[in-house]
Amino acid sequence: MKKKITAPKVYSMKNKEKITMITSYDCPTTKIVESAGVDIILVGDSVGMVMLGYPTTLEVTVDDIVHHAKAVSRCSEYALKVGDMPFMSYQASVEEAVKNAGRIIQQGGMDAVKLEGGENHIDKVKAIINAGIPVMGHVGLTPQSVNLFGGFKIQGKTVESAKQILKDAKLLDETGVFALVLEGIPEELAKIITESVSCPTIGIGAGRYCDGQVLVFHDMLSIPEPCYFKFVKQFENAGEIMRKGVENYVKAVKEHKFPEQNNVTHLSDEILQALKNRGELRCI
Numbered sequence: 124m125k126k127k128i129t130a131p132k133v134y135s136m137k138n139k140e141k142i143t144m145i146t147s148y149d150c151p152t153t154k155i156v157e158s159a160g161v162d163i164i165l166v167g168d169s170v171g172m173v174m175l176g177y178p179t180t181l182e183v184t185v186d187d188i189v190h191h192a193k194a195v196s197r198c199s200e201y202a203l204k205v206g207d208m209p210f211m212s213y214q215a216s217v218e219e220a221v222k223n224a225g226r227i228i229q230q231g232g233m234d235a236v237k238l239e240g241g242e243n244h245i246d247k248v249k250a251i252i253n254a255g256i257p258v259m260g261h262v263g264l265t266p267q268s269v270n271l272f273g274g275f276k277i278q279g280k281t282v283e284s285a286k287q288i289l290k291d292a293k294l295l296d297e298t299g300v301f302a303l304v305l306e307g308i309p310e311e312l313a314k315i316i317t318e319s320v321s322c323p324t325i326g327i328g329a330g331r332y333c334d335g336q337v338l339v340f341h342d343m344l345s346i347p348e349p350c351y352f353k354f355v356k357q358f359e360n361a362g363e364i365m366r367k368g369v370e371n372y373v374k375a376v377k378e379h380k381f382p383e384q385n386n387v388t389h390l391s392d393e394i395l396q397a398l399k400n401r402g403e404l405r406c407i
């Protein structure tokens with residue numbers, strides 16, 4: 124069996140080996156992504172949009188993350204498990220941030236937490252790390268600030284914005300995050316950040332030069348249908364495969380072709396005869 128991946132192990136992978144991270148919110152997905160060899164499983168707040176049908180991640184609660192994290196942790200053996208800190212679980216105070224990070228570790232069974240923001244939340248990152256919990260940072264197009272950005276828009280395209288993201292990244296690195304997600308920023312900025320910090324960067328929509336990549340499981344496999352974001356590559360059309368399977372099932376039942384002989388259990392002749400003799404199965 125593969126050795127359990129820890130936060131220090133991920134930190135040490137920079138400049139040695141590309142890091143792979145993918146989202147999972149349930150047991151079967153966890154088993155699939157682990158057997159495919161992924162390094163980090165993220166129980167992301169994207170669960171709100173992907174699994175729960177919300178328009179943004181803002182509706183997701185700590186209870187939601189803990190619920191899905193529990194399912195993932197029961198079925199994970201070696202990947203590093205990171206739980207997202209949802210909107211308003213850390214923004215209001217350092218105390219709430221530490222308490223909620225603790226819940227995600229203690230109740231959800233995660234190994235580490237991830238939270239969005241830089242300079243504005245350094246005090247919370249520091250306190251969570253001081254409580255003994257590894258933290259993954261997340262800067263750039265941070266979806267919990269979608270209303271501030273006026274939509275899901277690429278960040279870091281002006282000098283001012285690029286400088287702030289670089290500053291955020293450096294501050295998080297100095298504070299001790301073990302890895303840093305760079306989301307929705309130009310490739311050149313992601314390269315500068317990657318070369319400026321000692322922790323590994325993990326990109327999503329941040330180009331080719333990050334130390335690792337992360338994608339949402341359902342986006343890269345086209346579940347339920349293809350995702351046309353520029354930064355997503357369709358690695359398989361699993362949604363179509365699943366739909367075909369269910370269509371085949373519906374057709375087979377309608378046409379009396381399922382269940383088949385080998386899908387059913389039979390009574391032995393002896394038992395059948397006994398039941399008939401006792402008149403208990405008049406209809407047979």
Ligand code: KIV
Nearest residue numbers: 146167168169304337
């Ligand atoms: O919630 C999530 O899935 C994420 C990734 C997109 C990085 O934060």
